[in-house]
Amino acid sequence: MSKDPNSGLILPAERPTSLVTRRNALIGGAGLLLAGCDQINASPTVKSVLSLGEQATHGAQRLVTDRNALAREFSRADMSPVFRENGNRNPGTPEYAALAANKFADWTLVVDGMVAQPLRISLAQMMAAPRRTQITRHDCVEGWSAIGEWSGVPLGLILRRAGMSGNAKYVVFHCADSTNGAPYYESIDMIDAFHPQTILATHMNGELLTVGHGAPLRLRVERQLGYKQAKYVMRVEAVASLEGIHGGGGGYWEDHRGYQWFAGI
Template identity: 60%
Template sequence: MSTDRRRWLAGAGATLGGLFLAACDRLNANPQVTKVLQSAEGLTLRAQRLVTDRKALAREFPASDISPDFRANGTTNPSDEAYVSLAAGGFADWRLVVDGLVERPLSLTMAQLRAQPARSQITRHDCVEGWSSIGKWTGARLGPLLDQAGLKPQARYIVFHCADSLEMTLDGTGQYYESIDLIDAYHPQTILAYDMNDAAVPVKHGAPVRLRVERQLGYKHAKYVMRIEAVDDFSQIGRGRGGFWEDRGYEWYAGI
């Protein structure tokens, strides 16, 4: 996809995102409108998957293009008690859990994660707010990790449960989470990044591990990943739309 088209999509996403959030209450009150929007999203997904090679790579850049100040967005220093404790210990006690619809649940230390098949890539992060930054990411490829856990046949989506709460809600839906389907999960550039620009991912960018799913907009790139769950349906997770921002009006499929 061309640079101009990616930039246009990011800008358009910012405009549409603002409209979605401003109209959220009215959309929720009108099931017919919501149904139409969901149908349009499904059409967008199917159309892009039809015309785009499922393994086509997002553009990668030379090191000279790395942004000197990669913008941090969303939570930049989680206050959740468990995360604060892990950060204070240098994440020595952090474990990445892989469970759900898998044959062999995993609980990996950082050293074990770093021993997994890895990939480095210099890519551009396109935010729905309209800005972009370029950074170098190194991390474990998600596909081989899922193969190690052994997905069960009914698994359709991969859910990323994170350590940060963006809202203090009584029903627990303020906890950040995200989800992708198996096509994006097995894409060669989908990684669990533990290094950014040749150093450990800093807290403001999602330490110790963040998702990089390079063919989607920035809000899909979950930070502070603690658990990866394979599911057949995400309707019972959060508010049922597949991600923190999706639950609040954004589209689940954010392909670029």
């Protein structure tokens, strides 16, 4: 890497973009799961649980929940011996297979939508960017949980680097996989997008993500349930509205299974 952290910065989307700047390099040492759950039997009880709070407005939820509070972080001694792979375990497309065969050397993350400077970020550049590592608990709507260590780039850093518009209200994560023929995607609002524990993770438990856990990049938004943790992220899009994006519900499970969009814990 060049000694000048700003050298080689390429703002247009045609080429990969460095995330290292003089400003964020200073915070690089601050250090301070899974894309949905397996399809479950939609019993009346499960449907009732998944629709809790459906009639409450997002504004009302903010009144009773500190959205800026940190999720609990654990020690390495607390980490689960097994962290399940669930949701899709492999996108299963020729395009993804080619990327995986080359160890994702040709993979790039697209950042676009309501931004001043669309970005294309290579995996090598993601690795070189300021990072955050955290040990947190993943809670699944199936009723299980697991504690694991995640390391990656804070989403807020990337959005600021792209010059996100103040009129954007949501961030949409477009993924390489699909379920039952429908593209997998998820979305969060700006409170979660800029939460310090919201990261785009490249590592789990000290190792590069495996294919089953979402390689090469997955979302960790620690104040939400497991189905919000999109895997195989290929594109991050800033938008003013979720209308017109696939089914309009803000995510695959929201569109096709009636899960609530805000899954805060």
